[in-house]
Amino acid sequence: MTKVRAVYKFEAQPNSGELSISVDEVLTVIKESGMEGYILSTTRMNTTSDEKHEIIVNSGPCWEPIAQPYYCVVDKPKKESKLKGLKSFIAYSVTSSLSGIQVFVSRRYKHFDWLHEQLSNKYILTSIPPLPEKQVAGRYEEELIEHRKNILQLWVDKICRHPVLSKSDVWIHFLTCTDEKSWKSGKRKAEKDEYVGGNFLNCVTVPAEPLDVADVQVETFSRCVRSLEDSVRVMYDRVKDLHIRLAGSYKTGWQKLAAGFAGLANSFELDRTDYITSALKECAKVYRHIADQHEESSKKDVDPLMDCLYTYRGLLVNMPEIISIHKVFSIISEHEMEKVRRKVDTVNYAVLAEIHFQHQERGQDFKKMMSVFLEKQAAFYQDISRQLSELSVKFQNS
Amino acid sequence: MTKVRAVYKFEAQPNSGELSISVDEVLTVIKESGMEGYILSTTRMNTTSDEKHEIIVNSGPCWEPIAQPYYCVVDKPKKESKLKGLKSFIAYSVTSSLSGIQVFVSRRYKHFDWLHEQLSNKYILTSIPPLPEKQVAGRYEEELIEHRKNILQLWVDKICRHPVLSKSDVWIHFLTCTDEKSWKSGKRKAEKDEYVGGNFLNCVTVPAEPLDVADVQVETFSRCVRSLEDSVRVMYDRVKDLHIRLAGSYKTGWQKLAAGFAGLANSFELDRTDYITSALKECAKVYRHIADQHEESSKKDVDPLMDCLYTYRGLLVNMPEIISIHKVFSIISEHEMEKVRRKVDTVNYAVLAEIHFQHQERGQDFKKMMSVFLEKQAAFYQDISRQLSELSVKFQNS
Numbered sequence: 001m002t003k004v005r006a007v008y009k010f011e012a013q014p015n016s017g018e019l020s021i022s023v024d025e026v027l028t029v030i031k032e033s034g035m036e037g038y039i040l041s042t043t044r045m046n047t048t049s050d051e052k053h054e055i056i057v058n059s060g061p062c063w064e065p066i067a068q069p070y071y072c073v074v075d076k077p078k079k080e081s082k083l084k085g086l087k088s089f090i091a092y093s094v095t096s097s098l099s100g101i102q103v104f105v106s107r108r109y110k111h112f113d114w115l116h117e118q119l120s121n122k123y124i125l126t127s128i129p130p131l132p133e134k135q136v137a138g139r140y141e142e143e144l145i146e147h148r149k150n151i152l153q154l155w156v157d158k159i160c161r162h163p164v165l166s167k168s169d170v171w172i173h174f175l176t177c178t179d180e181k182s183w184k185s186g187k188r189k190a191e192k193d194e195y196v197g198g199n200f201l202n203c204v205t206v207p208a209e210p211l212d213v214a215d216v217q218v219e220t221f222s223r224c225v226r227s228l229e230d231s232v233r234v235m236y237d238r239v240k241d242l243h244i245r246l247a248g249s250y251k252t253g254w255q256k257l258a259a260g261f262a263g264l265a266n267s268f269e270l271d272r273t274d275y276i277t278s279a280l281k282e283c284a285k286v287y288r289h290i291a292d293q294h295e296e297s298s299k300k301d302v303d304p305l306m307d308c309l310y311t312y313r314g315l316l317v318n319m320p321e322i323i324s325i326h327k328v329f330s331i332i333s334e335h336e337m338e339k340v341r342r343k344v345d346t347v348n349y350a351v352l353a354e355i356h357f358q359h360q361e362r363g364q365d366f367k368k369m370m371s372v373f374l375e376k377q378a379a380f381y382q383d384i385s386r387q388l389s390e391l392s393v394k395f396q397n398s
Numbered sequence: 399m400t401k402v403r404a405v406y407k408f409e410a411q412p413n414s415g416e417l418s419i420s421v422d423e424v425l426t427v428i429k430e431s432g433m434e435g436y437i438l439s440t441t442r443m444n445t446t447s448d449e450k451h452e453i454i455v456n457s458g459p460c461w462e463p464i465a466q467p468y469y470c471v472v473d474k475p476k477k478e479s480k481l482k483g484l485k486s487f488i489a490y491s492v493t494s495s496l497s498g499i500q501v502f503v504s505r506r507y508k509h510f511d512w513l514h515e516q517l518s519n520k521y522i523l524t525s526i527p528p529l530p531e532k533q534v535a536g537r538y539e540e541e542l543i544e545h546r547k548n549i550l551q552l553w554v555d556k557i558c559r560h561p562v563l564s565k566s567d568v569w570i571h572f573l574t575c576t577d578e579k580s581w582k583s584g585k586r587k588a589e590k591d592e593y594v595g596g597n598f599l600n601c602v603t604v605p606a607e608p609l610d611v612a613d614v615q616v617e618t619f620s621r622c623v624r625s626l627e628d629s630v631r632v633m634y635d636r637v638k639d640l641h642i643r644l645a646g647s648y649k650t651g652w653q654k655l656a657a658g659f660a661g662l663a664n665s666f667e668l669d670r671t672d673y674i675t676s677a678l679k680e681c682a683k684v685y686r687h688i689a690d691q692h693e694e695s696s697k698k699d700v701d702p703l704m705d706c707l708y709t710y711r712g713l714l715v716n717m718p719e720i721i722s723i724h725k726v727f728s729i730i731s732e733h734e735m736e737k738v739r740r741k742v743d744t745v746n747y748a749v750l751a752e753i754h755f756q757h758q759e760r761g762q763d764f765k766k767m768m769s770v771f772l773e774k775q776a777a778f779y780q781d782i783s784r785q786l787s788e789l790s791v792k793f794q795n796s
Contacts (some may be wrong), residue, residue, distance in 0.1 A: 002674075028432055060436075084498050105587075123529035180593040190696040220668065220670075221669075223668055224665060224668040224669040225664075227664065227665040227668050228662075228665040228666075228669070230661070230665070231658070231661035231662045231663070231664065231665045232665075234657075234661055235658040235661065235662055236658070238654050238655055238657075238658040239655070239658070241651070241654065242651060242655060245647075245651055245763065249643075249647065253639070253640060253643055256639065257636050257637070257640060259632075259636075260629070260632055260633040260636040260637070261633070263628070263629035263632055263633065264629045264633055264764075266625065266629065267622060267629045268622075268626075268631075268760075268761075268764070270618065270621055270622040271618075271622040271626070271757060271760070272618075273620075273757070273760065273761040275761065275765070276760075276761045276764050276765055279765070279768065280764075280768070283772075303570070341606045343507065359671065360597070362666075362669070362671065362674075363666075363671040363673065363674045364663070365595050366666070366674050366678075367673070367674055367677070367793050367794070367796055368788075370677070370678070370681065370789075370793045371790045371791075371793035371794040372790075373790075374681075374739060374786045374787070374789045374790035375786075375787065375790040377786050378662070378783045378784075378786035378787035378789075378790055379783075380783075381779045381780075381782045381786065382779075382780070382783040382787075384779045385776045385777075385778075385779035385780035385783055386776075388773075388775045388776035388779065389773065389776035389780075391768075391776075392768075392769045392770075392771075392772035393769075393770045394771040395765050395768045395769035395772065396717055396765070396769040398765055
């Protein structure tokens, strides 16, 4: 869904199908999704698709769960080059356990980017998680590469866990194709895929029962997504602040106290009060160490939380598009409805299944994200406490 | 010792005893201490003194230790008024265990101030700890009153522990006098005391052995005091920064995260993901509590450390005066020396005894101050860790 602003005025001819616009009018343009073609059966499919997805009903419509869960690990980012060193890039090792066998491939960012585009075009009812931002400056700095690797890991995790995406042909091609030639043919095949956008729904089997359009449920989901989008954005900014503070002013604060204690130690050394001198020196050392631990904590504890929130922010930003598709079809007239009811049911089944999945995932993701973050922070403060306590005893026994 | 800057130029007549000065020249003026009178026996004493102090020799000269240590507690600052409410002031309860009996008196700041002046005039070889700063604005704010009480407590502690000051007549008068009439007569007596400054040394008995003037020891002490003065000042400033940060940016940081979590909780509430909503609400609550604990820590942990450092800064600032007195008398000529050797010995014995005492005290004071501070900070971080750990479990089990 994109917002555009009209630059010229245009007066439509009556009954021409044209649209009148005035200067500065803002229009919302919904991406041409092929959904109309699917609903009205005007798109003729020339190929068949191997992908089959099923929606079942438990407490409500949901995607058939993944039969054989598997993992995928993005690791060992390595600088490689081609054209005799003229072009250099980072290659990631992508290891997966699809169908029980461990498969390893090497992929560049541009491959992820291409895959992201294919998935976004094909599965318009599903919010595809965001890739790390494409940064050119300082592209090969170790920390940045590590950071991107972590976000890519979250990205593949999300896809592995999604009942539809995890079975996607193009994704499986990405995970398993090892030779250049079949990579290229698979790439061409994916790019020519007819079952994208609305037409993807031809691969989806839904229950025979007609569906009561659950507007309330979609409305709730929509309100929740808008609200979450805001609160995740706010949370991201605040966690980013924490990140900056831990590695900045907090660290400096401990360092300054360390320097203060070191100064006191020097003065007591002049005074030959050895017992207090050595305790103060130890104190300065421990405070410097705790200062460094603050920076470490920003990387070890806060970075992963920021990465999770980044991924969620991206997921949520794409969510409203799903909802708008649902809305478009809930305003089709009663007469037209009769003719296309089964197709509209499929769309709605898919929307509800996706809502169900996202709802479930979200709770689990935040549960895990928060418990891991809090556990790490607890350990961080525990370690500070232990060091200060040992120092206190050192002074007591000095 | 005061530094003054000459505003006018003055040309001295030769052999007139006058001093030539040029504009902007900085002169160091040593307080008229009566030390000359004592050394040269030119001061005639008209009264006798009840105070007797003895210097003994262990590994070096030191004051005879306190025979019966006692405590003194400054407590229950209370707003009182006189002249039918026209004048209001804070009265502190001062309880002491002198000679084994608990004695309670009520004293105002101005009484402490008067006592401080008497002690400073009488015991010029001893560094008298500083009183809290006299602040008029917001004089009756609870926190400020509490703060002053704490510094007064440190002040009386220092006096109780000093082998000379703890036996001082004027101090004992302050501690024990309960009726207005004898208070006034004691006050007059103290103000007319002849045994002040140099003449106080008439109350001091020193070993018969002539003293090898230990210039090296005094020089070391002097270097150490100058160095400590600097490092305690730096430390004070940094601990003050910590105080400000704990109650300011650190607290705000936790509060902002708390608000972020509360926002997330609201969004999840819309989504009816109850388990995560309640965990996030708890998280916001705990983060707010930890924010408050940061401010508390600035009061409970950092304030006492600042008060100790404040007291030490004051003690150290007064120290150089002792040293300068020693220096003045170490440059007396050999001929004059013969006549006054016994008196000079007494001065030097007293200086060395005082150096010994201060050296010993300092180590013990810093040992206690640091171990208490670190213990409290360890408990503070331990408590944060415990709360975060409990939160983590709450998310895990949600």
